[in-house]
Amino acid sequence: MKQIANWALNVATMRGSSYADARIVSQKGRALTTKNGKVGSASDADSIGMSVRVLADGAWGFAASEDLSRAGVEATAARAVEIARASAQVKQQDVRLAPEKSVTAEWTTPHAIDPFSISVEQNIALLLNVDSELRAVAGITLAESNLNFNREEQWFVSSEGSDIHQTKYSAGAGYTAYAFAGNEIQKRSYPNSYGGQWQNKGYELIEELKLLQNARRIAEEAVALHSADQCPEGTFDIILDSSQLGLQIHESIGHPIELDRVLGMEANFAGTSFLTLDKLRTLRYGSEMVNVVADARQEHGPGLGTFGFDDEGVPAQCTPIITNGLFTGYLSSRETAHTIGENRSGGTLRAEGWNRLPMIRMTNISLLPGEKPLSLEQLIASTDHGILMQTNRSWSIDDRRYNFQFGCEIGWEIKHGKRARMVKNPSYSGITTEFWNSLDAICSRDEWTLWGTPNCGKGQPQQVMGTGHGAAPSRFRKVKVGSAYKGS
Amino acid sequence: MLARDQAADIFDRIKRLSGADEIEVLFSGGRFALTRFANNTIHQNVAEENHVVSVRTVFDGRTARATTNRFDDDGLRGAVESSEALAKVQHADSDLLPMPDSREAAGSADSSVRATQFPSRHFAQTAAISPQLRAGTVKKIVEVAQKHKLTTAGIFSNSETVEGIFNSRGLSDWHTQTLAEVSITMLGADSSGWQKANSPDVADLDPPALAEIAAKKALDSAHPGEIPAGKYTVILEPAAVLDMVGFMFWDYSGMAILDQRSFLTGRIGSQLFGDNITIWDDATHPGQTGSLFDGEGMRRLRVPLVENGVVKRVVYARATAERMKRSEHRDQAGPIEVTGHGFPLPNEMGEMPLNIVFAAPQDPQTLAQMIASTERGVLVTRLWYIREVEPYEKMLTGMTRDGTFLVENGRVRQGVRNFRFNESLIHMLSNVEAMSAPRRACGEESFDMVVPAMRVRDFNFTEVTKF
Incomplete structure (x- = not known):
């Protein structure tokens, strides 16, 4: 990958850029959801490509492509320089970059359990168990839960000599219980709303969240809100x-x-x-x-x-x-x-x-x-x-x-x-x-x-x-x- | 750019890699470029090319999806294997229908829609816009700013995209489109103005003219006064209307009714808004963009959502319609018919109308006429950070932004500090006193629509901010 990124730097430099960096990024994600006792969606996604960021004539240019062939990479780099020169048509002053020491480094998110190593069956079973707990409470009209895992690997090189390989993991999980009655929709979420809790961790995050243990309480609170007074x-x-x-x-x-x-x-x-x-x-x-x-x-x-x-x-x-x-x-x-x-x-x-x-x-x-x-x-x-x-x-x-x-x-x-x-x-x-x-x-x-x-x-x-x-x-x-x- | 025949070849390769009962492949992607400016300078300027292939497999009532942007054999094989592995471990879903064939997909449209020849939404001159042309356009916008001693920020972008679907029952459809977009903010010392427009055909856009309008708003709103929060007659420009009403269309969905998360639960067939409100979903409207097929390849129907203030219908994906027919909610769900508004499967949301068109009022007024006939009110250019506060009354909160004016005795009197509103959409659409002719508009909080400007009485501003 470093060689591919260097193709881009070479072209950018040859075409007159004063600074260039290239990032090749490979991303992988898994999203699992349940809704009212069924799997709502199950999907995997991966994406890989490269971008080149350059300074030329004192202005920025950026181009990105899925094409990692040598010809494709070099064309992307050339496009970035062309864009930078166009940017320079409308500038008040040249871009100044604060100095930064070049570095060669490896870094990976500390994680105990690779989230992609856990079977989909186990994950779906967890979500369906949560779903079952939520809907066991009378008055719950909609239960939704989610698990999300991401892995991002990046190779970064710059014309100043930096060469950084970094791999990040993240995980997220949560659920929401809805109660519709009369003219009112109330809901409670755990451990947080809009997708729950997310951290740069492995699967150990999911085990720490105590998802199942809190489901009954959360559902009961959603129903109880209908009987609660309006906040003064x-x-x-x-x-x-x-x-x-x-x-x-x-x-x-x-x-x-x-x-x-x-x-x-x-x-x-x-x-x-x-x-x-x-x-x-x-x-x-x-x-x-x-x-x-x-x-x-x-x-x-x-x-x-x-x-x-x-x-x-x-x-x-x-x-x-x-x-x-x-x-x-x-x-x-x-x-x-x-x-x-x-x-x-x-x-x-x-x-x-x-x-x-x-x-x-x-x-x-x-x-x-x-x-x-x-x-x-x-x-x-x-x-x-x-x-x-x-x-x-x-x-x-x-x-x-x-x-x-x-x-x-x-x-x-x-x-x-x-x-x-x-x-x-x-x-x-x-x-x-x-x-x-x-x-x-x-x-x-x-x-x-x-x-x-x-x-x-x-x-x-x-x-x-x-x-x-x-x-x-x-x-x-x-x-x-x-x-x-x-x-x- | 990926061509339809290339996609067909890729689909054949994918089919050979899979042992699934059924297989569906979606294609999307293309070229996109955006020149961004601020402080009268181009500070970001980007271009990208990317295509994505998304594979859905079905095994005995179980389905899942995997997506990749790698079109080589390893990439496609990986996507097929991921999709199959995810599908096989699930329980069978009795609501999952066989994939539609071409006849079913086209047959969902009535004959008038099927017979219509749709104008192309792909314009070579939009696709061909170069970085130099974008920079030249930005330069003209900056010249307007400098002429008025303002600074400007914004974007000028163009894209050329494809969207396609193929399935193992012989269905295939393909859509190509271009889009050019310009958005301009003009900033004074204590004021700002904004304009935004987009179109498949760049010839429809006039960036310098938009820059002049945004500049006039910034100049006219200089030294803003403060008026107290309270209920005001407001004149909402189309972008403000769009950003508000966009929050309700997630609810015009059969699945939302089944889930009892829609504010239309128990209200379909009732007079919910003023009798001057009529709304369609119409993918074929000349002011609309996007493909004419949904996430399963079904032809999008023209659907009357609201007629004279009465909620008439919601939209349905195939499986949602079948579920609704068996549901306890079926008698309160309006006409139950597959309308071609489904999202790609599997998903939890079902469907949604995305090509909203407001019907023209009987007596359209221009914005100037609305202002001239307003004794006291607030003219709103744009809204910002809108969120739902209460889901069943559809109460929304948000801020005014980039050009808020006091109107008195038929004239724009002065700029005023921005307000926070807390307003029910039901209340708002019941209090519309006047509307302009609808036009294609775009904002930042919702998707593009064909909407009018509106004058609304008793709009609820609850707080004033510091600028």
Whole structure:
């Protein structure tokens, strides 16, 4: 594969590129689903191809093809240079790349069990058992479950001499129970909504999730929501469970710190960011206890944003994003690092596959746990009146990442330190920095989970990327609750 | 580009590799190129070529799919073996039907549809767009921005794609298409404007003209004021209408009724919207794109989904129709007929209408006429980050974006800060006061449709953001 990639580099260099890299990527995926007692879908997919990214005349060109013959590879490289020269017709200044040492490396996701080594029969049996448990509860009208496994092998070479072979594994699993009655559809999901929990791990993730053990409870909660009261509207202290907080981090911290957004590169589609460059090391993003990192290193955990090297050959790093409440860092790339006075990329450039241009993506954007021991139950016990919200149901935020609104699947009104009643349709909304400044308690490490978001969309053409978000249940004071239903 | 006769040869090779009772092969792919610009600079510029072959095998009521982009013998053999291995370990599915033959696929269309000669959706001039031509077009857009002292961001793309299906009962169909698309955002210091359009024929697009409209929106919305959240009469441009209504069409599906996840459960045949709302699914409409066959090769029918506000029908894949006929929901499911809207099997979602066409109102008004007859309201260019809050009332939340204006006494008064809305689609489509003539429109939250601009009363804005 390295030889094939070098064919591309040679042509790009001969045609005058000042920089070139080539990625050959082989991806394999398996998706299994069940629905109401049957296999919903069973499919395998594989894809292999190569892309060439070049700088010529100070501008970028990118071309990708499934054709790995020598003629095909060389034509792709030539096309990339031709495109770069066309780009140079409309530029304000030349692209500058932050320096990066070339590296020769091998890296593989640590995993105990290759997920593709587990038989399909075993996987389907697990899902059907879960399905059976869900539908054993009277009132469940629809049960859906899924298992997903992915393997991605990449060969990266650059004209600067880097040669990196990297293999990543990921797994995901989850289920949802729906209950339709009267004029209402309620649902509960486990361990998270929209596909469950995902990590860069082997099959051991599936064994850790205790899917079957939680199915009955989840189904019972879905049915019980029909008898629950509507979540009250007003200003409340709220406690978010770790999965909902993971998505809150994703939307209101992870996206606004993407430096390409800040610089206007996403203005037409994904949007920009309120985090203009003047806010670095001056903005009080959150309360003193808010510490957020962007950490792609294995030692942070097996998140979907964990890797050895990003897709322009920069090693995984940990960047402090919010330090004791102060905004301290962006997600950057070799092209953008200089705009924040850095002489090295933060290592966040990733592509969905061989046929997509790498772009700044979240790695693992995590809220560090509280240092003092604090369990969720202790946090509830210390809350006089509030709402505990669990598992995301809807999410929306404006294109500069100020105003957000989230809905959750289930809520619990807390009174005098106890869960007083279940409430349905809980939602909350706010302004990003006001919200993070209202945080006054974070549970400790034993309540912390590194969640996976497998479906983050960005870019044109749009790319879907997996990101990681570590979080422990946390409390926020005086948050607007229920305005989603106001006036409806 | 993969040609139909090449695909037929590949299908024959695949058939020889498989011992399945039945086999179906889907082909898709082609060439795609996109030039992306921001800060008046081309900052990303990409091109790709890729084709995919997807093999579905059936053994005694069990089916599965495997997909690859490797067309050599090893790649095809691997896909066949994966598909067969996945299929063989399953339990037989009594709802799985034999694959359709050509007669069944074509026979699902009524004679008027079958007799229609469809104009080509493939245009050589779109396929031939070069990187230099894309860059030249972007340069003209940037010149518009610079003329108005704005910065611009956006894309100009073109593609040439194929979609094909072959099965072991002799069915085969093939579709080729081109598409050119331009999307433009113009940014001022505290304002922005946006326009987007696409078409199979690049000659239908006028990027400099769109750039001028986007620039005018950015200039007119400079120094936005803040007005309080509340219920307003809104004038939604077609892209905003499309992005809202797109969230309901997943529910116009027989499978969604069977699953009781549709907001139409118990409502088919009832007056759900205003009597000025009539909606079709029509793959043959000149403003539409895409193939005329579904994931099993069935011909897509023209289906009346809503007539004068009454929900008339949902669409059906073959197996869904058979299931519905045996179901306890059959008396509340509308006409049960295979309509040619199925997704490739196996899948959990069944089917969906994807070629939405709103009928023209009796008295269409231009956007200018709607504004002129509005005493107080909000003009919305575009919506963003729409999500479903409540599934049965179809309540959606989202934001306005890139050109939101206060209208007073028949005039656009000023730009205003963007709103968050929480609005039921049922409520919205019951409160439409005026519509323009429908046209092909595209947004970012939903698929392309033929939709009008709408003036809607009592639209529920719940919060205001900071810009």
